[in-house]
Amino acid sequence: MDTAGYREFADNINTILSSPPPFLYIRDSNTPRITSSVLDSILSSAENLRYAHIDAVACFTPRLVFDSILNALARWTPRWSDGCANWSKVDASDESYNTSLGSFMRGLRDIQSDVTNTGKGKGKAAEDAQMVIFIENADRLVSMPNLMVPLTRLAELSQLDSTLSVIFLSRVRWEDIRPPLGASPDPFVVDVQPLTKDDATQFLEAKYLRICAENPCDAYNPSFLPLYKQFVSAVVGINFPFTHDPNELAYVIAAQWPHFIGAALREVSEEDALPDEPTRMRLLRSFTPSMTAGFESLYPRETHAADWVESLPTATNAPSSSLPRMHKYILLASYIASSNPPKTDLRMFGRGLDERGKKKKRKGGGGARQGAGKVAKVPQRLIGPSPFPLDRLVAILGALIEENEDYRTEAPESMKIPGEWTDMEVSRVGVLGTISELTRMRLLQRTTAVDKLDGPPVLKCAISYEAALEYARELGVPLADLLWETA
Template sequence: MESDEVGLLENLVEEHPGYAKFIDDILMLTSSYLPPFIYINDTTNPRITSSVLDSVFGRLSQPQDWEYPPVRYARVNAVACFTARLFYDSVLNTLAGWKVRWQEGCENWPGDGQRWNDSIDSFLHGLKALHDSTGSSSHTVHKGKEKAPVQDQKPVMVIVIEKAERLKENLPELIIPLTRLAEMSQVNISTIFLSAVRWEDIKPSLGASPDPYYIDIEPHNKQDTIERLVSAFHSASFSQLSFNGINNIYHPALLPLYEHYAAMIYSICAVYTHDPYELQYIAAARWPGFVKPVLDEHRQAQGLARGDQSEEDQELIAIELAPPSEDQRMWLTRYFTPSITAALEALHPRSISAGEWALKNMPEPNLLSLEVVPRPLDRTKLGQKDNSMEHLPRMSKFILLAAFLASTNPAKTDVKMFGRGAGERKRRRRNGSPRKGAGRGGVAKVGFCSWLMEVPLLNSFSLYKKVPQRLSGPAPFPLDRLIAILGALLEENDVEMRPPAPDYVFPGEYTEMEIGRVQVYAAIGELTSMRTLYRTTPPEKLDGPPMFKCGIPFEAAQALARELKVPLNDLMWDPV
């Protein structure tokens, strides 16, 4: 491959991180033989794939000295083109580069009153006329190491149909002709369907359509998504964008800080969305406020440097903008992390625009120079009276208590702390020593979850007496263990608060119903968004239950236990 082709591939890959293989496949097909029917399936980000196709075929439509043939490219949306005439006119006008103008009567191509939108027959004749009207090209192709000019090479026509699955609802009669467009029109044309569903879901029956050339787009990984967010910084830096009078928010010197910022945005928001467009929207809303303390400090330093100089020398003083120190970067991350979640909740459903949200959430001036910096939300004080847990529902408070016990107690102690014997309550230990008389072969049974079913009691747990778990930090636990402990807490401490339920006659039946409700899992998701629970496994991991860690300290758990009248110390393996 010559240097021009290598440069084209490198530029396209740099513009679209994560699409290197896809771009290489499209360029290879275009340079050799572009199949008449291609089906591209992207289940996660079809909008980005559409922009990649625009970039590839947009570059190839420009006359250059490379091995690729000339291209005429049109992209239409099956949602916007909901009638056959709209589809025909959109394709022909875009392929011909024709602009529909109100001053000229909104005439379609070719502008002489001739119509190509009456039927599929006239559309095929329009494609043929457009192909014949295209002049000869002085394009060049490669033959070995030499370039041979081709004077009469006709361009390849490419039609990309975005959201192709909507053709089955709006224009089902066009699916078969579009898949056989090259055969029926007898011109060099390729039809590309881009969809989030499989071809088998929209494929016409009776085998009337040929099998397409399949291209599957793999989902973005974490690094590709972060690189795409960072690539948006380069575009904004080139455009020298400002916000509300704040200049240099996309200064090239701030690129290292933005890379850490993009990683922070992904780590917080990826639990809810992986769409790079959504993440970029949230990042653009929070970035002006995130970088404002750095710019304020730079402006202060520049003012102090100029204050010691004469008026003639002040204009010559210019301190270069530099990224903040590591300590300042970590402080900015801690300070603005809660606001990222707030931005996600407001911007993802588009309750407010990004610009309006950014204006309402701008930090105070000179934030880094304050002696006592205010904290937006101190998670270590959640146990105090004035905290965000005061207004939580009762079930959410029980979930937090269960999460605290799951993160504090060893998993093997659950049966001893929460289990029941043959109808009688087992007394919990308080001092770390096992109950006397408990044999090695004893079995405890309890409902709610397999975590507490038929687990043999152990004689000694001296392994866990070395370092108390509450001092070594919260330990991760699976979701089913959390649900099991929640059921045990509800059964022992919430019976008196329940409404009458005569339909449930068996012990534990009401609790089993309560912990299986959807609202319990919705409450767990809400607590995760509040950062009182932390999910330690990525959402895309399918093997095994999701893992969590408790995010509240002992003081907060103790306050919740007092409010719910739960004997917290009796339920801890190493009580305080």
């Protein structure tokens, strides 16, 4: 089994198995399931070796441990037609090996005797057959203290020192589960190094190819591999600091990938064609909030993947004419707040008392000319949306409505200052509730904790430039004149 990042571990285990110690302890705090599959593949491919692989979670009583180990070492499979009987010697069918630790060790010696007798006349290799007991999630054995100590000294107690080896695999350190008073010998410890970001990406790409070969479908097509690599790289880059287990990342990706590839295929007109690079980058930026939200819900298993997918909008971050007019104004204001520096708001939206309804346009462009030796500034659209406080969003929203909506006949006569009535309207509870609703729809992204009390909430725009441009056309707002950097 050639798994990315485990080549060094596999080489070390093969070297150790050439002369295995009586007790081997493997610690992997990040990806124990992958380590278990790699070790299982190594043991199954080894010559002149019989091994038993059990899980201490499933084998939670001594009798289950004894039966599982002996059946695996004897290569015996209980059958329903035989009454699901466990393995026993042919000449002692009434003898039970799971009643006590002594009977279990007698069963180990009987298995070794059968292997030796079978090997007579067939060369020295069969007589030297090695037996290995591999116990996964070995930290669960702490709940069976009368069994854990004998398992660590099993080769010595069963008098099979040269032919029996016990391997423990666990997430925790040996020092944390070591029996007291030196009851267990010190094991040969192997620490598995965590996977790197490149190793996790290669693991996920290999899993995609296996799915395409075993169960191809519309979302898993080999021709989509270049786009899948970019999607996986984006998901791993965002979520890898929180988990190094590619199986957990694969669960999150499996929930999001069909939704992403569906949006990508809608961008192209030709069948079996992939979108160009600018379209891919735009889609990845628009799906970034979904990647974060999906990981926050699916990694701790707060919800099932299928239920989470059903809660997604039909077209993430796509323009929707079904949104109410105020929703579009809020999204447009959020895009302007995420794209423009805060110091430019007064230049863009500032009005005097005698400038009611007049739009002041900036002159000469937003960026200063770069002289020799100066580093060119990266446009905000390429960097991504920047966070902004709630009061700034409300202020920009009021300026947009004041300049582009003609409803001033409804304002009371007592409000004579331009924009006074609009400022009152955009500060109502209904507008704040709409902002919360857009946050739940993942069209706005909240960057501060919900329970934070000091200061206003900080938000970030989650719609694309194309969506903002369409909203602006529907509302009649000159978006290009309101962006500080149009490049």
